[in-house]
Amino acid sequence: DMRTHSGLLAGSDEAFGAALKRAGAVRISTIHQLFAAAKTLSVHSHMGGNRLAIVSNGGGPGIMAADRALDMHVTLANLTDVSMNTLNTALPVNWSRSNPVDVMNDAAPARFALALKTCLDDPNVDGALAILTPQNISKMEDLAQAVISVAQAQKKPVLAACLGESLVADSRRALVNANIPNFRTPEVAVDAFSFITDYQRNQKLLLQLPGPLDNDEAADIDGARKIIETALTQGRSELSEMESHALLACFRIPTVPTTIAHNAEEALQIAEKIGLPVAMKVYSPDILHKSDVNGVRLNIASADAVRSAYNDILSDVAKLKPDAHIEGIAMQPMIARPGGRELLVGITRDWVFGPVLLFGAGGTLVEVLGGHSSTLPPINRFLAAELIDRSPVSRLLEPYRNLPAVQRAALENVLLRVSEMACELPWLREMDINPLVVDQHGVLAMEARMVVAKVAPSYKPYAHMAIHPYPTHLLSHWQMPDGTNVIIRPVRPEDAEMEANFVRGLSDQTRYFRFLGTLRELTPQMLLRFTQYDYDRELALLALTIIDDVGVQLGVARYVIKPDASRCEFSVVVADEWQHRGVGYKLMTALIDTARVKKLQHMDGEVLGANGGMLSMMESLGFKMKTSSEDPTIKEVTLEL
Secondary structure (H helix, E strand, C coil): CCCCHHHHHCCHHHHHHHHHHHCCCCCCCCHHHHHHHHHHHCCCCCCCCCEEEEEECCHHHHHHHHHHHHHCCCEECCCCHHHHHHHHHHCCCCCCCCCCEECCCCCCHHHHHHHHHHHHHCCCCCEEEEEECCCCCCCHHHHHHHHHHHHCCCCCCEEEEECCCHHHHHHHHHHHHCCCCEECCHHHHHHHHHHHHHHHHHHHHHCCCCCCCCCCCCCCHHHHHHHHHHHHHCCCCECCHHHHHHHHHHCCCCECCCEEECCHHHHHHHHHHHCCCEEEEEECCCCCCHHHHCCEEEEECCHHHHHHHHHHHHHHHHHHCCCCCCCEEEEEECCCCCCCEEEEEEEEEECCCEEEEEEEECHHHHHHHCCCEEECCCCCHHHHHHHHHHCHHHHHHCCECCECCCCHHHHHHHHHHHHHHHHHCCCEEEEEEEEEEEECCEEEECCEEEEECCCCCCCCCCCCCCCCCCCHHHCEEEECCCCCEEEEEECCHHHHHHHHHHHHCCCHHHHHHHHCCCCCCCCHHHHHHHHCCCCCCEEEEEEEEEECCEEEEEEEEEEEECCCCCEEEEEEEECHHHCCCCHHHHHHHHHHHHHHHCCCCEEEEEEECCCHHHHHHHHHCCCEEEECCCCCCEEEEEEEC
């Protein structure tokens, strides 16, 4: 039972795709794409962008690759004038003179190599696809060697498509030995190139850990909750238009002032008060799309027109939806925004992944035009910008014809606020802001519709969400007795390099005490494990100070909640030069406080019996100790929380 555009537009498969993007993964659709992705990402996973140059010794395959690039949203690189001049000099007069670069079917290996190198040297090119087709003139093995020689001298990714079977078998073998991904068709090769860009983009999404909004205009979350509680207490699952506008106002989203008229005379009085012209819309909980029942009148500019519009709306709605309960007519000032673009921003709820944010075309054509994008909350400004850019409607936000560009920052602010609503209001099941009008001056929510439902009580904040917001509230500041300022905060993915340097700088003894072994360097997999995790089930707090404008890690304490959800296992380590200065004690105190808030009952750990300093700290923190039954050199420590 979907009662908003957002609920109709987004399905569970879309939520799954959004979850994969935020997890940093690449989604594929076919077995061919699966092997293409594995083959390519095992060699190339980083590049500057998605601008592709195509070099082919056959015109048709080059055009086929270009068509596939458009389908996969891969940008065909615009070659610079310098590159074009080089190609004009080196290639036959009848070459394609554009990207794809057709070097002609009589191209010798030297010509192919020169064209490929010219494209890769171009600053507008991020990677290249070399398409090799069997010709009577050139030997395929020689063309493959030309591609290999150019590719091995470049940092930019080079992919190849060898068309044919027996005639290109040796060429494929040579490309494989040179570690150059190669494919049997141009289309699959372009797909493979797109997977590099998808992976790179999604890895950036993975690193984003939005926390609560840090804004001077804090949302009135308590007020918003009271509005929802009132509706639920009255047995209603939908908020009225007035309640929806009030809820948006609680989250500082600009809305159009709205007043309900209950008869024609009251409509006239309201119109005179807010000023003509006005917009008049049927106000009924039973009508989802007002325009479908002729329930909207715009630009009403006179007193007589107000009375007539009131009666006409009631008459038309009674004919088209006779069973609808009409509570009145919503009166709004007619705000002229000739450069405004009508957009939709919404929330829907997936039963697996929780709230999903939607952004796309709005107004009456929302379901006809489509073209929306979606993501999982919470989001930050980077993710808001990415959500906008990923939607086809983003092209309408730029200057075109006589319209200036919209105010992107204001639009991003609305997306951030809607994300905050999804995080803080677990009762919110569906929501539409449609249309949200945006222009060069800002944004304005014209209409909103919201569906709410009761939720089971939970002591876990954000239990309704798939992605736990970054716990900004755990950030604190502390000053050592010697005046050194220390920041204590949860670990973030971008701390990976600092974490690696921290472990690398530990003494052999400290490293042995922490890892119970001779580990010297964290592997890439361990770095991911120590810096990217779900804050709901585990936590790492690091202590750092700023030295010469660079963050220096002093220590880190972490816990992992055990499957029974009542106990957690902890670890803590402090850099040698910062030991015996209270850093470990401060980290453990903060970690214990957080575990208590999570309502955990016990904190467990293992400490080497030779680690006297750690055992002394455990005792001062109230841990009970006993010798391990499996290893007498280890002390098992437990704190009742």
